[in-house]
Amino acid sequence: MTLTESTARPVARDFFRPRRLGHTNLFVGDYLAAQQFYYKVAGFNEGYRQPDNLASFLSNGNSYHDLTLVDVKSHYNHSHCGPGMNHIAFELENEVDLADGWRRAKAAGIDFRCADHDVAHSLYTDDPDGNGVEFYADVVRDQREARKGIIIKQKPEYIPGISSPALSERFYPQNPKIDVVEGAIFHSRRCSHVLLLTGRYEEMCDYYRDIGGLKPFWHNDRAGIAVFAGTHSVEDVTVQRRRANQADGMHHFGLEVQDEADLAAGKAKAAAAGLEIVREIDHPARHTVCIKDPDGLIIQFYANRDFRPERLNGIDEDTALYLL
Secondary structure, eight states: OBGGGSOOOOOSOOSOOOOEEEEEEEEESOHHHHHHHHHHTSOOEEEEEETTTTEEEEESSSSSOSEEEEETTSTTOTTOOOSEEEEEEEEOSOHHHHHHHHHHHHHTTOOOEEEEOSSEEEEEEEOTTOOEEEEEEEOOSOHHHHSOEEOOOOOOOOOTTTSSOOOOSOOSOSSOOOOOOTTOSSOEEEEEEEEEEESOHHHHHHIIIIISOOEEEEEETTTTEEEEEOTTOSOSEEEEEOOTTOOSEEEEEEEEESOHHHHHHHHHHHHHTTOOEEEEEEOSSEEEEEEEOTTSOEEEEEEESSOOHHHHTTOOHHHHHHHO
């Protein structure tokens, strides 16, 4: 039954209320090679680099970074896993909301790793499948100016609202100027969402609704598909029940391009460059073109048309896998 045909389930707990997905952090086989790929193909500039962490941070102005590329040889790869998603990060309104949510969640027995990233303060935990999840608040007005070039520095200890008073000001970018990499195949505006496959569909839905604080945008529980959004977005995380031949984890992440003309031009350029189009979905709600990066991670380039819940009714699991 879809959300438009029934009453949404009530929120059981109130910890965080994210605005949107702020960035996706990826493990890649070679972070410098991946940085060049995402510059030339996806049109992302490198905002800054941390060579001691083997990490590159990409941004076009939407946020202080939209994508993080962390080498699998980095000390951050505690599980020694291969290429894939490290974590997804949700932007909050301000640091007061971050600290208040942290206190409520801690009281409910939910633990976090806290981090001070200079321009943002962050909390880290895992969803039921072990995917990393970050909640953060920007604490500097011009993040791109504060974090650029090569950065090597120790992070100070951070405890929300205790290390220093939590800030109530909203520091996230408002009406940012989006950079355009002229020679890129696609011109990405932002990294907006991820689709997660799972064998724990109900648990994952409960987590992103109740713990993550995302609102149900559309769902079809019979098919095992649910789209969750923040207060200023329409899709941040889609949870889809995996099939027997699929594995838990990120299926793809979505990059919004300039418009449909840019998507069509990018598709033609990708084919001319020898990049395989894994799947294209031409749907009234959204037009998508999916390719793989050098590590085999699926990138969904897309342009929205009429992305409303009622437009998604009736889509099958296979279509959803590349549309959402």
